[in-house]
Amino acid sequence: DRVAAVGNPSWDHVAYAERLIDELPDELLERTRSVQHAVDVVLALLIDREPALRERQLAIVEEGMGENHRRRVEACLAEVDTLNPLHRLPLVEIAFPGVKRRPRQALQVYLSVIGRLIRADGDVSVFEFALSKVVSQHLADSMRPAADAAEERDLKLRRARPEIEVLLAVLADQGHTEEAAARRAYVAGLGTLFPQDSADYRVPDNWVAAVDHALERLDGLKPMFKQALLEALVQTMGHDGQITLEEVELLRAICAALHCPMPPELKAS
Secondary structure, eight states: OTTTTTTOOOHHHHHHHHHHHHTSOHHHHHHHTOTTTHHHHHHHTTOOSSHHHHHHHHHHHHHHHOHHHHHHHHHHHHHHHTSOGGGHHHHHHHHHHHHTTSOHHHHHHHHHHHHHHHHTTSOOOHHHHHHHHHHHHHHHHHHSOHHHHTOOOOBOTGGGHHHHHHHHHHHHHHHOSSHHHHHHHHHHHHHHHOTTSOOOOOOOSSHHHHHHHHHHHHTTBOHHHHHHHHHHHHHHHTTTSOOOHHHHHHHHHHHHHTTOOOOTTOOOO
16 A cells, blocks of 8 residues: 555645644744755754764855855754654655755755765765755756656666665665564565565665665666565565664655655654
Protein backbone atom coordinates (compact mmCIF):
# COMPACT_ATOMS: atom_id res chain seq x y z
CA ASP A 1 0.00 0.00 0.00
CA ARG A 2 2.83 2.35 0.85
CA VAL A 3 4.49 1.93 -2.52
CA ALA A 4 1.24 2.18 -4.48
CA ALA A 5 0.84 5.65 -2.98
CA VAL A 6 4.19 6.94 -4.24
CA GLY A 7 3.42 9.66 -6.78
CA ASN A 8 -0.30 9.34 -6.05
CA PRO A 9 -1.00 10.90 -2.63
CA SER A 10 -4.47 10.37 -1.18
CA TRP A 11 -6.54 12.54 1.17
CA ASP A 12 -5.06 10.53 4.05
CA HIS A 13 -1.60 11.69 3.01
CA VAL A 14 -2.81 15.27 2.77
CA ALA A 15 -4.28 15.01 6.27
CA TYR A 16 -1.01 13.62 7.63
CA ALA A 17 0.94 16.42 5.94
CA GLU A 18 -1.38 18.98 7.53
CA ARG A 19 -0.87 17.41 10.98
CA LEU A 20 2.88 17.51 10.45
CA ILE A 21 2.74 21.21 9.54
CA ASP A 22 0.62 21.88 12.63
CA GLU A 23 3.43 20.43 14.79
CA LEU A 24 5.99 22.94 13.48
CA PRO A 25 6.71 26.13 15.45
CA ASP A 26 4.70 29.01 13.95
CA GLU A 27 7.65 31.37 13.54
CA LEU A 28 9.79 28.70 11.86
CA LEU A 29 6.94 27.76 9.52
CA GLU A 30 6.44 31.42 8.61
CA ARG A 31 10.14 31.77 7.78
CA THR A 32 10.11 28.55 5.77
CA ARG A 33 7.28 29.80 3.57
CA SER A 34 8.91 33.19 3.03
CA VAL A 35 10.83 33.92 -0.19
CA GLN A 36 13.24 36.05 1.86
CA HIS A 37 13.98 33.50 4.61
CA ALA A 38 13.33 30.01 3.11
CA VAL A 39 16.96 29.60 2.03
CA ASP A 40 18.14 30.39 5.56
CA VAL A 41 15.90 27.73 7.13
CA VAL A 42 17.38 25.08 4.85
CA LEU A 43 20.92 26.23 5.69
CA ALA A 44 20.09 26.16 9.41
CA LEU A 45 19.13 22.49 9.10
CA LEU A 46 22.76 21.75 8.15
CA ILE A 47 24.37 23.64 11.05
CA ASP A 48 25.91 21.27 13.61
CA ARG A 49 25.36 21.63 17.36
CA GLU A 50 29.05 21.15 18.24
CA PRO A 51 30.25 24.73 19.00
CA ALA A 52 33.52 24.78 17.02
CA LEU A 53 31.96 23.15 13.95
CA ARG A 54 28.89 25.41 14.25
CA GLU A 55 31.10 28.51 14.21
CA ARG A 56 33.03 27.19 11.20
CA GLN A 57 29.80 26.54 9.30
CA LEU A 58 28.34 29.94 10.14
CA ALA A 59 31.56 31.50 8.83
CA ILE A 60 31.02 29.56 5.58
CA VAL A 61 27.51 31.04 5.30
CA GLU A 62 28.83 34.57 5.90
CA GLU A 63 31.70 34.14 3.44
CA GLY A 64 29.47 32.75 0.72
CA MET A 65 26.26 34.72 1.18
CA GLY A 66 26.99 37.67 3.48
CA GLU A 67 26.49 38.75 7.08
CA ASN A 68 22.70 39.20 6.74
CA HIS A 69 22.23 35.54 5.82
CA ARG A 70 24.45 34.48 8.72
CA ARG A 71 22.27 36.44 11.14
CA ARG A 72 19.09 34.97 9.64
CA VAL A 73 20.46 31.42 9.87
CA GLU A 74 21.43 32.04 13.50
CA ALA A 75 17.90 33.29 14.19
CA CYS A 76 16.53 29.91 13.05
CA LEU A 77 18.86 27.73 15.12
CA ALA A 78 16.98 27.70 18.44
CA GLU A 79 13.87 26.23 16.78
CA VAL A 80 15.77 24.02 14.33
CA ASP A 81 17.81 22.50 17.17
CA THR A 82 14.64 21.26 18.88
CA LEU A 83 12.95 20.04 15.69
CA ASN A 84 11.73 16.44 15.50
CA PRO A 85 14.22 14.84 13.06
CA LEU A 86 11.28 13.43 11.07
CA HIS A 87 10.25 17.01 10.22
CA ARG A 88 13.59 18.06 8.70
CA LEU A 89 13.21 16.95 5.08
CA PRO A 90 9.48 17.79 4.91
CA LEU A 91 10.50 21.29 6.03
CA VAL A 92 12.87 21.45 3.05
CA GLU A 93 9.92 20.58 0.78
CA ILE A 94 7.86 23.39 2.33
CA ALA A 95 10.77 25.81 1.79
CA PHE A 96 11.29 24.96 -1.85
CA PRO A 97 8.66 27.27 -3.45
CA GLY A 98 10.37 30.21 -1.75
CA VAL A 99 13.88 28.97 -2.53
CA LYS A 100 13.34 28.52 -6.26
CA ARG A 101 12.10 32.11 -6.73
CA ARG A 102 15.59 33.46 -6.09
CA PRO A 103 17.74 34.54 -9.08
CA ARG A 104 19.60 31.73 -10.85
CA GLN A 105 23.03 33.12 -9.94
CA ALA A 106 22.03 33.33 -6.27
CA LEU A 107 20.84 29.72 -6.40
CA GLN A 108 24.19 28.57 -7.76
CA VAL A 109 25.94 30.29 -4.84
CA TYR A 110 23.39 28.74 -2.47
CA LEU A 111 24.09 25.21 -3.74
CA SER A 112 27.81 25.83 -3.38
CA VAL A 113 27.35 26.92 0.25
CA ILE A 114 25.21 23.85 0.98
CA GLY A 115 28.01 21.66 -0.38
CA ARG A 116 30.61 23.41 1.78
CA LEU A 117 28.45 23.09 4.92
CA ILE A 118 28.03 19.36 4.31
CA ARG A 119 31.77 18.83 3.81
CA ALA A 120 32.78 21.00 6.79
CA ASP A 121 33.28 18.03 9.14
CA GLY A 122 34.82 15.70 6.54
CA ASP A 123 31.83 13.33 6.65
CA VAL A 124 28.44 13.09 4.92
CA SER A 125 25.46 11.83 6.92
CA VAL A 126 22.38 10.28 5.34
CA PHE A 127 20.41 13.42 6.21
CA GLU A 128 23.00 15.71 4.62
CA PHE A 129 23.06 13.58 1.47
CA ALA A 130 19.27 13.54 1.32
CA LEU A 131 18.92 17.30 1.84
CA SER A 132 21.51 18.02 -0.83
CA LYS A 133 19.87 15.60 -3.26
CA VAL A 134 16.35 16.91 -2.67
CA VAL A 135 17.35 20.59 -3.01
CA SER A 136 19.64 20.13 -6.03
CA GLN A 137 17.09 17.93 -7.83
CA HIS A 138 14.24 20.38 -7.25
CA LEU A 139 16.34 23.30 -8.44
CA ALA A 140 17.64 21.43 -11.49
CA ASP A 141 14.07 20.49 -12.44
CA SER A 142 12.80 24.04 -11.97
CA MET A 143 15.52 25.39 -14.29
CA ARG A 144 15.24 22.61 -16.90
CA PRO A 145 13.22 23.21 -20.08
CA ALA A 146 9.93 21.29 -20.15
CA ALA A 147 11.02 19.41 -23.29
CA ASP A 148 14.06 18.01 -21.46
CA ALA A 149 11.98 17.00 -18.45
CA ALA A 150 9.61 15.04 -20.70
CA GLU A 151 12.41 13.05 -22.33
CA GLU A 152 11.50 9.42 -23.12
CA ARG A 153 12.86 6.87 -20.66
CA ASP A 154 13.51 3.29 -21.75
CA LEU A 155 16.06 1.74 -19.36
CA LYS A 156 15.14 -1.85 -18.44
CA LEU A 157 15.53 -3.36 -14.97
CA ARG A 158 17.94 -6.07 -16.06
CA ARG A 159 20.32 -3.56 -17.64
CA ALA A 160 20.16 -1.43 -14.49
CA ARG A 161 20.89 -4.27 -12.07
CA PRO A 162 24.33 -2.99 -10.92
CA GLU A 163 22.84 0.38 -9.96
CA ILE A 164 19.85 -1.29 -8.28
CA GLU A 165 22.22 -3.45 -6.22
CA VAL A 166 24.02 -0.30 -5.03
CA LEU A 167 20.78 1.34 -3.82
CA LEU A 168 19.55 -1.77 -2.04
CA ALA A 169 22.93 -2.49 -0.43
CA VAL A 170 23.33 1.06 0.89
CA LEU A 171 19.72 1.17 2.13
CA ALA A 172 20.18 -2.18 3.89
CA ASP A 173 23.46 -1.08 5.43
CA GLN A 174 22.07 2.24 6.69
CA GLY A 175 18.95 0.61 8.16
CA HIS A 176 20.57 -2.24 10.08
CA THR A 177 23.26 -2.37 12.75
CA GLU A 178 24.19 -6.03 12.11
CA GLU A 179 25.63 -7.12 8.78
CA ALA A 180 23.71 -10.42 8.77
CA ALA A 181 20.39 -8.58 9.13
CA ALA A 182 21.39 -6.08 6.43
CA ARG A 183 22.31 -8.94 4.10
CA ARG A 184 18.92 -10.62 4.63
CA ALA A 185 17.11 -7.32 3.97
CA TYR A 186 19.15 -6.79 0.80
CA VAL A 187 18.38 -10.32 -0.48
CA ALA A 188 14.66 -9.82 0.24
CA GLY A 189 14.56 -6.57 -1.74
CA LEU A 190 16.59 -7.85 -4.69
CA GLY A 191 14.48 -11.00 -4.77
CA THR A 192 11.35 -9.00 -5.60
CA LEU A 193 13.01 -7.88 -8.86
CA PHE A 194 15.21 -10.87 -9.77
CA PRO A 195 13.62 -13.85 -7.98
CA GLN A 196 15.64 -16.55 -9.76
CA ASP A 197 19.06 -14.92 -9.34
CA SER A 198 21.68 -15.22 -6.62
CA ALA A 199 22.36 -12.07 -4.63
CA ASP A 200 25.87 -10.89 -3.75
CA TYR A 201 25.73 -8.29 -0.96
CA ARG A 202 28.42 -5.61 -1.25
CA VAL A 203 28.30 -2.11 0.26
CA PRO A 204 30.37 0.40 -1.75
CA ASP A 205 33.26 2.06 0.08
CA ASN A 206 32.14 5.55 -0.99
CA TRP A 207 28.38 5.15 -0.69
CA VAL A 208 27.63 8.81 -1.49
CA ALA A 209 29.37 8.75 -4.88
CA ALA A 210 27.98 5.28 -5.66
CA VAL A 211 24.38 6.27 -4.90
CA ASP A 212 24.75 9.52 -6.85
CA HIS A 213 25.96 7.61 -9.91
CA ALA A 214 23.26 4.95 -9.54
CA LEU A 215 20.43 7.49 -9.25
CA GLU A 216 21.59 9.39 -12.32
CA ARG A 217 21.22 6.22 -14.41
CA LEU A 218 18.10 4.84 -12.71
CA ASP A 219 16.14 8.01 -13.50
CA GLY A 220 16.11 6.60 -17.03
CA LEU A 221 13.83 3.71 -15.98
CA LYS A 222 10.30 3.59 -17.33
CA PRO A 223 7.68 4.55 -14.68
CA MET A 224 6.53 0.91 -14.29
CA PHE A 225 10.10 -0.16 -13.54
CA LYS A 226 10.56 2.70 -11.08
CA GLN A 227 7.44 1.42 -9.31
CA ALA A 228 8.96 -2.07 -9.13
CA LEU A 229 12.23 -0.64 -7.80
CA LEU A 230 10.40 1.28 -5.07
CA GLU A 231 8.63 -1.92 -4.05
CA ALA A 232 12.05 -3.59 -3.70
CA LEU A 233 13.36 -0.68 -1.63
CA VAL A 234 10.38 -0.79 0.74
CA GLN A 235 10.79 -4.57 1.03
CA THR A 236 14.38 -4.02 2.17
CA MET A 237 13.36 -1.22 4.55
CA GLY A 238 10.60 -3.19 6.24
CA HIS A 239 12.28 -6.60 6.34
CA ASP A 240 13.13 -6.35 10.06
CA GLY A 241 9.72 -4.93 10.99
CA GLN A 242 11.12 -1.46 11.64
CA ILE A 243 11.72 1.63 9.52
CA THR A 244 14.53 3.91 10.70
CA LEU A 245 14.92 7.64 10.21
CA GLU A 246 17.97 7.00 7.99
CA GLU A 247 15.93 4.71 5.74
CA VAL A 248 13.13 7.26 5.41
CA GLU A 249 15.57 10.06 4.58
CA LEU A 250 17.44 7.95 2.03
CA LEU A 251 14.18 6.87 0.38
CA ARG A 252 13.07 10.51 0.20
CA ALA A 253 16.31 11.39 -1.62
CA ILE A 254 15.86 8.43 -3.98
CA CYS A 255 12.28 9.43 -4.75
CA ALA A 256 13.36 13.00 -5.49
CA ALA A 257 16.10 11.84 -7.85
CA LEU A 258 13.76 9.40 -9.62
CA HIS A 259 10.96 12.01 -9.85
CA CYS A 260 8.60 9.91 -7.73
CA PRO A 261 7.05 11.97 -4.91
CA MET A 262 7.07 10.05 -1.63
CA PRO A 263 3.87 9.92 0.43
CA PRO A 264 4.40 11.61 3.79
CA GLU A 265 2.83 8.77 5.81
CA LEU A 266 5.87 6.54 5.20
CA LYS A 267 7.75 7.45 8.34
CA ALA A 268 10.12 5.92 10.89
CA SER A 269 8.64 3.56 13.43
